[in-house]
Structures are given as C-alpha cells and as structure tokens.
Amino acid sequence: MAEINKVAVIGAGVMGAGIAAHVANAGVPVILLDIVPKDAADRSAVAKGAIERLLKADPAPFMSKAAARLVTPGNVEDDLGLLADCDLIIEAIVERLDLKQSLYAKIDAVRKDGSIVSSNTSTIPLAALVGGLPERFAGDFLITHFFNPPRYMRLLEVVAGAATRPEAVATVSQFADHRLGKGVVRCKDRPGFIANRLGVTWLQAAVVEAFDRAIDIEDADAIIGRPMGIPKTGVFGLLDLVGLDLMPHVNASLAGSLPAGDMFHDLYRPAPLIEKMIAEGYTGRKGKGGFYRLNRAEGKAKEAIDLTTGAYRPQKKADVEAVKEAGRSLGKLFEHDSAAGRYAWAVMGRTLAYAALLVGDAADEIEAIDEAMRLGYNWKKGPFELIDDLGVAWFVAALERSGLPVAPILTAAAGRPFYRVVEGRREVLRLDGGYAELVRPDGVLMLADVKLTAKPVLKNGSASLWDIGDGVACFEFTSKMNSLDPDTIDLLQKSIRKVAKEFKALVIYNEGSQFSVGANLGLALFAANIAAFAEIENLIASGQAVYKALKYAKFPVVGAPSGMALGGGCEILLHCSAIQAHAETYVGLVEVGVGLIPGWGGCKEMLARWQSLGRLPNGPMPPVIKAFETISTATVAKSAAEAKELLFLRPSDGITMNRYRLLADAKAKALSLVEGYQPPAPPTFRLPGPSAKVGMDMAVDGFRRLGKATAYDAVVSSALAVVLSGGDTDVIAELSEDDVLELERTAFAGLVKSAGTLDRIEHMLMTGKPLRN
Ligand code: NAI
Numbered sequence: 001m002a003e004i005n006k007v008a009v010i011g012a013g014v015m016g017a018g019i020a021a022h023v024a025n026a027g028v029p030v031i032l033l034d035i036v037p038k039d040a041a042d043r044s045a046v047a048k049g050a051i052e053r054l055l056k057a058d059p060a061p062f063m064s065k066a067a068a069r070l071v072t073p074g075n076v077e078d079d080l081g082l083l084a085d086c087d088l089i090i091e092a093i094v095e096r097l098d099l100k101q102s103l104y105a106k107i108d109a110v111r112k113d114g115s116i117v118s119s120n121t122s123t124i125p126l127a128a129l130v131g132g133l134p135e136r137f138a139g140d141f142l143i144t145h146f147f148n149p150p151r152y153m154r155l156l157e158v159v160a161g162a163a164t165r166p167e168a169v170a171t172v173s174q175f176a177d178h179r180l181g182k183g184v185v186r187c188k189d190r191p192g193f194i195a196n197r198l199g200v201t202w203l204q205a206a207v208v209e210a211f212d213r214a215i216d217i218e219d220a221d222a223i224i225g226r227p228m229g230i231p232k233t234g235v236f237g238l239l240d241l242v243g244l245d246l247m248p249h250v251n252a253s254l255a256g257s258l259p260a261g262d263m264f265h266d267l268y269r270p271a272p273l274i275e276k277m278i279a280e281g282y283t284g285r286k287g288k289g290g291f292y293r294l295n296r297a298e299g300k301a302k303e304a305i306d307l308t309t310g311a312y313r314p315q316k317k318a319d320v321e322a323v324k325e326a327g328r329s330l331g332k333l334f335e336h337d338s339a340a341g342r343y344a345w346a347v348m349g350r351t352l353a354y355a356a357l358l359v360g361d362a363a364d365e366i367e368a369i370d371e372a373m374r375l376g377y378n379w380k381k382g383p384f385e386l387i388d389d390l391g392v393a394w395f396v397a398a399l400e401r402s403g404l405p406v407a408p409i410l411t412a413a414a415g416r417p418f419y420r421v422v423e424g425r426r427e428v429l430r431l432d433g434g435y436a437e438l439v440r441p442d443g444v445l446m447l448a449d450v451k452l453t454a455k456p457v458l459k460n461g462s463a464s465l466w467d468i469g470d471g472v473a474c475f476e477f478t479s480k481m482n483s484l485d486p487d488t489i490d491l492l493q494k495s496i497r498k499v500a501k502e503f504k505a506l507v508i509y510n511e512g513s514q515f516s517v518g519a520n521l522g523l524a525l526f527a528a529n530i531a532a533f534a535e536i537e538n539l540i541a542s543g544q545a546v547y548k549a550l551k552y553a554k555f556p557v558v559g560a561p562s563g564m565a566l567g568g569g570c571e572i573l574l575h576c577s578a579i580q581a582h583a584e585t586y587v588g589l590v591e592v593g594v595g596l597i598p599g600w601g602g603c604k605e606m607l608a609r610w611q612s613l614g615r616l617p618n619g620p621m622p623p624v625i626k627a628f629e630t631i632s633t634a635t636v637a638k639s640a641a642e643a644k645e646l647l648f649l650r651p652s653d654g655i656t657m658n659r660y661r662l663l664a665d666a667k668a669k670a671l672s673l674v675e676g677y678q679p680p681a682p683p684t685f686r687l688p689g690p691s692a693k694v695g696m697d698m699a700v701d702g703f704r705r706l707g708k709a710t711a712y713d714a715v716v717s718s719a720l721a722v723v724l725s726g727g728d729t730d731v732i733a734e735l736s737e738d739d740v741l742e743l744e745r746t747a748f749a750g751l752v753k754s755a756g757t758l759d760r761i762e763h764m765l766m767t768g769k770p771l772r773n
Helices: 014-025 045-056 065-070 080-085 097-110 126-130 135-139 166-179 195-213 217-223 236-242 246-257 272-279 321-326 330-335 339-357 366-377 383-390 392-402 408-413 447-453 486-502 521-529 533-551 568-574 602-613 621-632 640-645 659-674 690-705 711-725 737-752 755-767
Strands: 007-010 030-034 071-075 088-091 116-119 141-146 155-160 183-187 292-295 301-305 312-314 419-422 425-429 435-437 463-467 472-477 505-508 557-559 563-566 578-582 585-588 654-656
Touching (some): 007 014, 014 030, 014 045, 014 065, 014 071, 014 141, 030 080, 045 065, 045 071, 065 071, 065 640, 080 097, 088 097, 097 126, 126 141, 135 141, 141 166, 155 166, 155 366, 183 366, 195 217, 195 236, 195 246, 195 339, 195 366, 217 236, 217 301, 217 321, 217 339, 236 292, 246 272, 321 330, 321 339, 330 339, 330 383, 339 392, 366 383, 366 425, 383 419, 408 425, 447 463, 447 472, 463 486, 472 486, 472 659, 486 505, 486 533, 505 659, 521 533, 521 755, 533 568, 533 737, 563 568, 568 585, 578 585, 578 659, 585 640, 602 621, 602 711, 621 690, 621 711, 654 659, 690 711, 711 755, 737 755
Parallel strands (some): 007 030, 007 088, 030 071, 088 116, 116 141, 155 183, 472 505, 557 578, 563 585
Antiparallel strands (some): 141 155, 292 301, 301 312, 425 435, 463 472
16 A cells, blocks of 8 residues: 655645644645735744744644654645645635635646646535546545644545546555544535534524523523433533634535435524624634623623523523432433433434434445444444333334434344344444444454453453453453552552463553543541541551562563553553554643652652653763653643653654554554563662752742742752652661652652641642642
8 A cells, every 4th residue: 555655735724734733743745825915024923923822822732843844835836846745635725616626727737647636625526626627637636624723633534436546545545544533434425424414413402592592591501411311511602612713614505415304404404593693703712701701890701692682691500400309310310200301302303313214325434434423523423322221112202202313234234233242242233224334443452342352351340351362451440430449459469460370461551531640539538537547557568569569570561541541550661561542642740739649669760761761961960850840740641752851651652643553553562572571780870969859949949939939839849859869868878769769759749738738638629720829
C-alpha cells in the first residue's frame, strides 16, 4: 500500500488549520495554504496567522509546540508548486461547489501521479464535487470528513465515489487510523453522511420537543444526557458549545438535500427564539452566551433561558423524578408517566427510529452508525446498542404505539438483538436477517473482548489481572475513576508474584476514560479525620514497596495509559520498564494540589530521570531544580508528546495514536522486551543538601510575594524541597533509592497531619478544584 509521508491542507480556517496541526502531531510534514489577502504585505499572512492562532488555542490543537515546526505556511497563488511532492492533499476551503471545483482543477495540474485528493466538505455530495473533472482526478478523489476539533474528535467519515480507486481509500484509511488515530467510518454519498444526519436530527428533535412541551432546558439536558450515556452537556449545553449559529445552516442544508418523505423534514421548522438569539449575538459560549449564560452584570450569576418567554432566569439544578426513578433502566424512563418520561421518549424514540432508517441508506452496517455516534457525538453507546438495552421487541412495540416508522432492519431483527456474542465471537445483525462476525482489524486488541470469554486470573474490588495471551498478563484498575487504594496495591503485589510464576510479561492498562486519577482521596481524608495516621503511613510504605517490586521484577512491565494518569497513577508508570502511551495521555504529579507530595516514589523517579536523561549541565543542582519545578507547580503534560518533554515518559517510550491500538501495541512492546530481560540497575543520588533547600524556599517566597503562590503552597513546597535536596545530606554523600523513599515518607506523614492539607483534600473532594489556601 502506498504511504503518506507528506500532506497538504488547503484552507486554513477552523477545520483546515486544525487538520494541519493534527497531521503535524502525527510527525508528518504538512503544507498549509490559503488565499492571498487583498493588499497584504505578506502574501501568506492567512496561513501564518492560522498557525499563530493554533499555538494559542485552548484546548491545544498541537500535541507539542515542536509539532508546529512541521507546518509550512503558504498561499494558493505562489505556492501550489509545493503540492507536487505531497501524497495527500486535503481541501478544507469554504463550502462552495464552484470554488472547490476551480481549486481542484488547479491542484490537478500540479499534483503527482498516484497522489490522493480529499475534501472535508460536510454537505456537498461527492458526485457533484468531481462532476466535470477528469477521470484521473475522480479516481484519486474522496471525502474525508473530520470533526471539530480535529485533534480531539476521533471520528473520520470517509466517502468514496464510484470512480475512486479502492487503493486510495485504503491508503487514506490506513493513514487516518494508524497515524492520525481516527476511527474511520465508511459512509455512503448521502446528505450529512452518518453522524451529522443523525446527530442533527437528534438535536432538532430535542429542541422542537422542548419548545412544544415547555420543558426547562436544565431538565431537558438532564433527561437527554447522562441517563442514555450522552455527555452531560445534553442538548442545549452542546448547542451552546458548538455555536447556535451553526444549526440553521446545517438544518437548511439537510432539509434542502434530503428527499421528500425523510423523517428529518417532520422536525424542520423555524425557531424564532433561536433566530433572535443569533441575531443579538447570543450564539453560545463563543458569543454573549446561549441557552445558558453567565450574567456578568449580576456578579457572574448562572442563568438559563426560558423557552416560553425567551427571557433569562436564574439557572436551576435539574431534579427530574423520572430520571431518579428509572435508575439505569432506559425503558423505565421512556415509560415513566410524567412530562419528563414523555419528553425522553418523544426525542429518543424518534432518534432511534431514524437511526434504524439509515441502515441501507447512509451506511449498510449498523456498527458504522453506532461508531459514528460514539466517536462523533461522544455517546457512550451507539443507537443500536441503546435499542439492544431496551430490547428490540419492546422498542418495535413502542414505535408502533407512537405511530413512528419501523425500519426494515428492525423487521429483520425479528425481536433478536443487533449484537450478540456466540461462543466468544461478537456478531452483528445484517439487513438480510443474518448475523456477521464482528472482527477487530489486525493490531486491535480490546480488553472488553477478552472479558467476553475469560475469567480474571486475580480480582478484588479495585483491580483485576487478565490473561491476554502469548504469556502476557494485563493488570486493570476497576475502581471509580480508577483511583488507587489499599486493594489496588494489594492486588498489584499478588499480581507481581503471579506473573513471575506464570507469565512472561505484564501490561498495566484499562479501558476507562482515565487511566487513573491517583490515590483515593476520600479514603485518605476519612483515615486522617479519624486520626488513623498509622494506616496512611502503612499505605504509603506498602505502595512504595510494591512499586519498587514492580520496577525490579524479573519480567518486563509495560504501562499503557490513556487519559489522565495523575499522582499515584503517574507514579506507577514511572516504575514500569517501558511505556506505550496513547497520544492523548495527560500525566502529572499533582499531589501538591491537595497539600501533599508524591509519596510512592514519584520524587525519587523524577530525580533519577533528570539525572540520567535530562541532558542538563553537570552538578547535583540542575536535576533537583527540574524535578522541583515540575512537581511544585503540579505540572500536567497535556499529551504523551509533552510527557516526553517533561520526562514523565522516556525518549524511548512508545506513543500510539489510535486508542483502539493501544493494548496490542503495549503487548507487542512487552513481548519485545522479554528475551534477555534484565531489571534496571538501581540509581544512586548525589543531592545538594540543605543549602539547595534554602534556594528553593527563597524562590517560592518570591512567587508568594508576586501573588503566584499561597501561604500553604510555601509550606508544601518546602516539604518537597527537603525531599528533593536530599534532606540533611552532605553534598559528598551518596543516597540510595531507599534513602529518598524514606524522605518521601517522612515529608508525606508530616503534611497529611496538617490542617492546611486536610482543607485542600476536602475542598478537592467537594468541588473537584484545588483550594488556594
Ligand atoms: P472557515 O470559513 O473557517 O475556513 C475556510 C478557509 O478557506 C478560510 O481561511 C478561507 O480564506 C479559505 N479559502 C476560501 N477560498 C479559498 C480558496 N479558493 N483557496 C484557498 N483557501 C480558500 O471554514 P471551515 O469551518 O474551516 O470549513 C472548511 C470546510 O470544512 C467546509 O467544507 C466545511 O463544510 C467543512 N467542515 C466544517 C466543520 C466545522 O465544524 N466548521 C466540520 C466539518 C467539515
């Protein structure tokens, strides 16, 4: 298969710039072109300005500032020649067929044979885009529909035309999957493809029904949100986030392109209130506010709009009886005899009925539709998984009762589920009523699949150990947010013994949205409140011992994080033989935020890393300063690439772009280390002692005077400085790992008894935010 080694993106607007940044995140050089602005001194000012904006944007489009160097800005008048050696040219200019087509003609004149051209269009059919263009162009052309923001949204919809070369589709799909980390969903050349057609219909249903039924928007978001595994922004919160002004365009485009009789038309009608809001600048979070707003005139009061009067009123806390009574049962919610229950069904009944109608139209496979909603709208479950939860028979009966259409796929199901597991194989229903096996692509291994057939090797309330084949075991955290507690440490200890006897290697991995948020603070606070300090000290000591045992185990241990790996969750990674991290991994030693210092070897490991890998000037001081800067400011790396810069990851650690490929990559890495594996040699530390501590204290004092550090920050930093400088050590003395661990324990024990620390922990538990005491 052809490889993509150089990319061009044309159009440096919201999407083009974001796509270019993400191509750079993959380590691939990218040309970014836009128009020449009128009378501009710098003819490439648009693309250059876009890169500057990317560097300032939050959340960051670049995974590391270094990636920005891979983007070369230019303009479409002087620099089209740069396309000649590009393997993939992505067009992301304004949504106008005439402009896109005239650009294609220019691209086609300069591009090399076999290069691929794609459009990011969200509404123009592929057939129209290639209409009138040469056969060579049509053969190399497809639609690659990214979602905003391109780095973070995992969905990529790919549409191929009748003339598109299958190799071109395969090459782009492979690149998007492996290098960009996208979940590639093949769609037919139908309006809105899959995700927006269904997603917009869903949003529109929720809005129209809320207006008709005069539902408070807080309640609407509480109903059409969490209970169905939809992000808690719900519907109105989501519209505020994406911008209210986008909706009329997308709605009009779908209404204009979908055939008569399509269910979408039933929901398409003007919303005068929304039009008025847009006209007055209430376009959502990017504007003056949206359905929700912070009223700055009223001291940042939180307000919500009343759909009936169109006036803002104080925001209320949603308290929906139906949601509480239904618990985890979606069916109970839909059947609940209340306004909320009826609203839930009116919205989701239609949405799910429409999803079923899309089978054979927008896509042939139901799993494509589910994936599009999971990755494009962050639903936990796709529509067909939701219908399976309800039961197909229940759902069909409910549709019939409501006079909603029953799609052919529902008839084909004949009461059977869309997904089933037969002898460990996952199967999915097809339109002909048969089931097809759902096979994961090569290089994809999911722990969820392993669990379909296997029993854990070891298990307790906070963790499990699994056999993932080929002599590799997988340690999984299973607690809430994957926080760490005595049970986790206990099972880890047992697992180390088990793996030593029965396996070749260990991977630490889970499929939660966060790898681990660190130690369970609730338990820590409880223990501190009853003055069970011995328990806390025990937990610190046993954590240190077990993490050390992990480090010196005679088999390789590969940590495979995705999402947050904070505090103790970061420290476990610091003790692994190697890491294979998902690109979207956020690592940090954030203990100071709750008035503590890293006590499970985090200080020790960061010192050791800056000593051996830091490329710092000679002497004991530079590594100490680096570790102090990182830990005392609770710095969190916002990507795996940044984690390497901060030495939370080593230069040799691996990064996997696609979340689905993480476990298989980690397992392969673990197996590659097995032959001749030797645990690392223990580091020794030459630390600068008390005079260095004074220096660090003075630095913090300076920050305090500038108002950048609080009084209690100084206390915590000072305790950290004692550990990192080596306590009362003399500059010539060499400290062992155990010496530094003892310093960690002593500092930790002192802090955890302090009121300032307990206030911080309590505040964090109550609000999720650090207390600035
Ligand atoms: P935008 O308006 O932010 O950016 C368009 C850029 O294209 C501008 O910088 C403009 O100067 C440039 N441009 C216009 N004509 C050009 C030409 N002939 N040659 C070179 N550059 C030219 O638009 P946005 O939102 O980035 O959309 C771009 C494409 O992506 C559209 O096809 C849109 O439908 C699609 N899309 C947009 C999404 C979104 O959320 N904004 C999501 C998915 C797809």
